[in-house]
Amino acid sequence: MPAAFLAVLFVWPLATVLARGLAGTGTGAALAVLVSPGVPDALVTTVVLAGLGTAGSVVIGVPAAWALYRVGWAGQRVVRAIVAVPFVLPTVVVAAAFGALFARHGVLGWAGLDHSVAAIVCALVFFNVSVVTRVVGSSWAALDPGTQVAARTLGASRWRAFRTVTLPALAPALGAAAAVVLLFCSTSFGVVLVLGGARVRTVETEIYFQVNSFLDLHAAAVLGIVQLVFVAAALGLASWARRGRDRVAGGRELDGSRPSSAADRPWVAAVLVALATLIVLPAVALLERSLRVAGGGHSLTNYLALFSAPGTAVLPVSVVQAALNSLVTAGIAAVIAGALTVAVASAAVRGPRWARWLDGVAMGPLGVSAVVIGLGMLLTLNREIAGVDLRTSWWLVPLAQAIVALPLAVRILVPAMRAIDPRLRAAAASLGASPWRVWRTLDWRLLRGPIALSAGFAFAIAMGEFGATSFVARPDRPTLPLAIARLLSRPGAQNVGMGFAAAVLLGVATGAIMLTTERLRTRVRADV
Amino acid sequence: MSGLVVSQVSVTYRGRETVTAVDGVSLSVAKGEIVALLGPSGCGKSSLLAAIVGIVEPTAGTVAFDDEDVTQTPIHERGFGLVFQDGQLFPHLSVGGNVAYGIHALPRGERECRVAELLHLVGLEGLAHRAITELSGGQRQRVALARSLAPRPRLLCLDEPLSSLDAELRERLADDLRDVLTASGTTALMVTHDPSEAARVASRTLRMEAGRLI
Secondary structure (H helix, E strand, O other), X not given: OHHHHHHHHHXXXXXXXXXXXXXXXXXXXXXXXXXXXXXHHHHHHHHHHHHHHHHHHHHHHHHHHHHHHHEEOOOHHHHHHHHHHHHHOOHHHHHHHHHHHHOOOOOOHHHOOOOOHHHHHHHHHHHHHHHHHHHHHHHHHOOOHHHHHHHHHXXXXXXXXXXXXXXXXXXXXXXXXXXXXXXXXXXXXXXXXXXXXXXXXXXXXXXXXXXXXXXXXXXXXXXXXXXXXXXXXXXXXXXXXXXXXXXXXXXXXXXXXXEOOOOOHHHHHHHXXXXXXXXXXXXXXXXXXXXXXXXXXXXXXXHHHHHOOOEOOOEOOOHHHHHHHHHHHHHHHHXXXXXHHHHHHHHHHHOOHHHHHHHHHHHXXXXXXXXXXXXXXXXXXXXXXXXXXXXXXXXXXXXXXXXXXXXXXXXXXXXXXXXXXXXXXXXXXXXXXXXXXXXXXXXXXXXXXXXXXXXXXXXXXXXXXXXXXXXXXXXXXXOHHHHHHHHHHOOOHHHHHHHHHHHHHHHHHHHHXXXXXXXXXXXXXXXX | OOOEEEEEEEEEEOOOOOEEEEEEXXXXXXXXXXXXXXXXXXXXXXXXXXXXXXXXXOOEEEEEEOOEEOOOOOHHHOOEEEEOOOOOOOOOOEHHHHHHHHHOOOOHHHHHHHHHHHHHHOOOOOOOOOEHHXXXXXXXXXXXXXXXXXXXXXXXXXXXXXXXXXXXXXXXXXXXXXHHHHHOOOOEEEEEOOHHHHHHHOOEEEEEEOOEEO
16 A cells, blocks of 8 residues: 555656656757756756755864764753754745845845855755764764774874874764765755756756746656766765775774863864854844845834735735645645555564565655656646546645655654564464554554654655645645745845745744654653 | 872862862882782772873873973873773774874884884784784784884883783783883883782782772
C-alpha cells in the first residue's frame, strides 16, 4: 500500500521527467535546450551559489560548532535551540527577511546588495549554518581532548594542533555536512526566486520560468534531469565523506567538551556576535519592514490589509484566506504524511527484506528537489485517475506537500521504532494478543509521541512548502507561501508591505508549530 | 636549582562543589633523575602532572625548570613531554608520522634519521610506515614513548603509561621503559598506582594521598 502510494506520487512523476526530457525529440533537442539563451548562465549561477553558500556555512559553522558544542557555558542550550530555528523556517519567509535587510531602505541597504548574488548567498548561509554547526559540533564534542594536548606537548601551537590534529579528526563530519549543505544550496528554489527574481537565475528557477512563462515542458524536463545530476553528484560526495568517517572513527564514545576558560570567552563572544548578526538581524529587518507604511511611518496598516483581497491581478483572495487554505492543505498533508510515515517506517524496520528499500525510496524527495517533484506531478497527475479528476481538485497540493515532508518525518520515526525491542512484541503475541492488539497496546502506546512529532514536523514543512506547491496549486486557491511570493514580486508599495506582513504571519505560524512539536519531543523524552 | 622544582602547587576544580585535587604540593626532580609519583586513583597525582605540563592552570604555586618560572608558559613552549595512559596516537598519521610530529622543523633527512633512531630505541625498527590501527597495545605505547622522546624534552611526564596493558606485558615493558629513559638520559616524572611498576622504573618514589605528598 505505501509502496503503491510512493510509486504513483514520487517514482512515476520522476520517471516521467526523465522520459520527457530524453525521449521524443532525441538528445539533440535536449542539448539544444542546454545551450539556449540563459541556460548556461543558470548552470554557472547554480554552481557558484551552491559553492559560496556551502563555503559561507562552513566558515561560520565550524567556529560556531566549537563555541556551541566543544566548550560549555551558561545559556548554551538556548543558543543552540535558536541556531536550529532558521533551518525549519519557510524559504519565502527567509527570502522576505533578507529582501527587507538588503532593500534600499533596509538596515543594510547602504551595501547596495538588493537582489544580488551576495544577498542570496547570505540567505543560504542563514539556512544551512545550523547543519554544519550540529553535525561538526556533535563530532567535535566527542573528540578526545587528549589528542590535542598530545600535540601541544610535542611543541605544537594551538593553531598547529588544530590544523594537524583536530581538523583531520573532524574532516569526515565536515565533509558530510558540506555535501548535504551543497545539496540543499543547489536545490534551493524559494530563496533564489524571491530574492533573485528574473535577474539571478538558477537551474531551479529556470525550470519554473520555462513552465510558467514559456509553457515549455520539454525544456523544463531537460533542466529537471540536469538538476538530478547535480543532486546525484552531491549525494555521491556525501556518501564518500561518510565512508571516511567510518574509517577514522571506531574509537570509543566520550564527552570531550569542557567548561569554557577565561581564554575562550573572547572567542565565544565573537562567535555569538557573528551568529546574532546572521540570525537576529534579518528577523528584525523583516519585522520592521512589515510595520513600515508608505511615507515612512510605522503602523499595523499592512497587517489590516491582509483581510482584504488585493485585486484579481495580484491575488484573487485575501491573504487571510490563503492562510486558511494553507492550514487546511497542510493539515491534510500532515495526516497523509503521518500515515505514510508509520507505514514506511514499519516496513523499513520490521517488514520482510524486500520492503526495506521503501525506506530508501522515501528518502528520495529529500535529495530530489521540490521543484522537480512538482514538475513531475504536473506532468503525470494532471489528469483523471480512478475517476477523480486531479486537475480540478486541490488534492494535488497536500499530496505534493506530504511527499516533500515524508523524508524528515520518516527519519524521526525510524530510530524510535528501532528502539522498541522486538521481543516485547513477541511476548505480547505469546500472551495471545492479536497483531492489531499488539499494535494498539504496545506500538501505539510507545510510539504515539514520535508519531505526533513526525506529523507535527510534516505539518510545519507543509505550511512553508513552496517549490512543489508552486507547480501544482491552482491560481484561485493559493497557499500562504505562494501569496507571499506573488505579493513581493508585484510592484506597488501596498502589495510589497502586505507581502512582508504575510511573511511575518507565516514565520510566526511555523515557529509556533515547531515549538509545540519540540515540546512534544521533550515530553516524549521525559516519558522514556 | 637545576631540574624541575614545583612549589606549593594547588589545583582546584570549580563546579557545583569546589574540589581541591592538589593541595600545596612541593617536589623537585633533578636532571637525569627518574621519579615515580605513587598513589591510589583519585589522590590528585594526575592533576598534579597536568599542572606541571600545563594542561590545567594551578590555583596557587609555581612550576619552574632550571630556575625559570614556567607557570604561565603555554604548553607547547615548556619543552615538557607527556606520555598518556591510552597513548593518544594521531589516528590519521603512520607510526613514522606520529614520531616525527614534534620534530617537523628539522630538515627531512635529519628527521628521518631521528625517527629511525627512536624506533630502534623502543624496539620497533622498520615499522615507520605502519598504520596506527595495525599495532598491538604494547606497540602503541612504545610508539607513544618514541614520539614523546623525539623532540628531546627537558622533562618527560608519564601518566600511567603501562596501566592499559595486561600484567605480563606490563612487567616487560616497565624494564624496557627504564632502559630507554636511562639510555636517553631523560629526566622523567612518572605517575602510577602500581608500587612494583614504580620500583622497576624509578630511582626515587614519592607517595601521594588526598592531594598531598606523604
